[in-house]
Structure formats: structure tokens, C-alpha cells
Amino acid sequence: MSEQEEGLPSSDEEWRERLTDEEYKILREQGTEPKFSGEYLEVDEEGEFTCAGCGTELFSTDQQYDAGHGWPSFFDVVEDGNVETKLDTSHGMRRTEVVCATCGGHLGHVFDDGPDPTGKRYCINSAALDFEGEARTE
Numbered sequence: 001m002s003e004q005e006e007g008l009p010s011s012d013e014e015w016r017e018r019l020t021d022e023e024y025k026i027l028r029e030q031g032t033e034p035k036f037s038g039e040y041l042e043v044d045e046e047g048e049f050t051c052a053g054c055g056t057e058l059f060s061t062d063q064q065y066d067a068g069h070g071w072p073s074f075f076d077v078v079e080d081g082n083v084e085t086k087l088d089t090s091h092g093m094r095r096t097e098v099v100c101a102t103c104g105g106h107l108g109h110v111f112d113d114g115p116d117p118t119g120k121r122y123c124i125n126s127a128a129l130d131f132e133g134e135a136r137t138e
Contacts, residue, residue: 008054008103019053022127027053027105030090030097031125035070038126042066047133048078049124054103056082059122061133067114067121072129074122075114083122085110098122 009015015028025031040049049059049072059074067073077083081101088097088109098107107128114121 015053020127023052026125026127027051027100027103027107030088030106032108033071033125033127037070038072040072040126040129040131041070043072043131043133045131045133047131049074049129049131051100051103051105051107052128052130053100053105055130056100056102058082058100058107058129059124065115067123069121069123071108071123072126073114074124075116075118075120077122083107098124100128 009018012028016024019027022033026033043061043064046061048057050057057078060078063074063076065073065075084099084101085096086099088095095109096111098110099105100107105128108122108124111121111123112119
């Protein structure tokens with residue numbers, strides 16, 4: 001068991017104590033934030049996005065792009081195996097859900113309409129992420 005997994009909450013009550021109400025709604029109840037409301041829709045720094053539930057590195061600003069859909073979008077993950085996907089048939093739709101491989105937290109969905117080189121659009125809730133960055137240098 002990794003160091004991150006050892007420190008994870010083991011009950012719903014512990015998750016509620018660890019996360020904000022919005023983070024809990026998204027990460028643990030598969031919710032979503034309103035379009036164009038997320039803190040990380042536009043980021044002016046270089047850095048890494050981690051899971052707000054457990055700290056696993058997920059995405060980088062090097063992989064982020066403006067898809068114009070209202071949520072932070074990425075064409076790839078930082079490292080294979082840090083996210084998992086599963087079929088989501090909620091709301092009468094058939095989508096591919098993206099979850100953190102470490103804590104199982106819902107992050108968003110992935111679609112096959114993204115840019116090269118992957119053709120993927122990871123559409124991720126800002127509230128499911130934390131960001132560590134530094135000012136961009138020109």
C-alpha cells in the first residue's frame with residue numbers, strides 16, 4: 001500500500017471531514033460543478049494538478065487546453081495508471097467516467113474529441129483538483 005493510500009479516509013464520515021462540501025459532492029457523489037465556474041478553467045502558471053481527495057498527480061498545465069466546454073480540459077494524464085475509467089450510464093447518457101486510481105474519487109469524463117497527439121478530452125471538475133504551480137517565464 002502506498003503512503004497516499006495509507007492516509008485515506010476509511011469511512012464516509014472521514015471523507016466528509018476531509019473535503020469541502022463541493023469537493024465531497026463531486027469526488028464522492030459523482031457530482032459536477034456548473035459550466036465556466038471552476039477555479040482552474042484558466043491557469044496562468046505552469047504546474048501540476050493533483051487529486052483534491054488524496055494528492056495523486058493527475059494532469060499538467062503542459063497538457064491543458066481550452067476546449068470551450070466550460071470545464072478544465074486536458075489531452076493526456078501525467079502518468080498512466082494514475083486515473084482509471086469506467087462506463088457511466090447516468091442521466092440517460094453513455095459516457096466514460098474518469099476516477100482517481102488511488103482514492104476512487106470522481107474527476108469528470110473523457111471524450112474522443114480532443115486534439116493531437118491523443119485525440120482525448122479529459123473534461124475535469126476544478127473542485128476535484130488541487131494545483132501546485134509557479135509563474136510562467138517568457
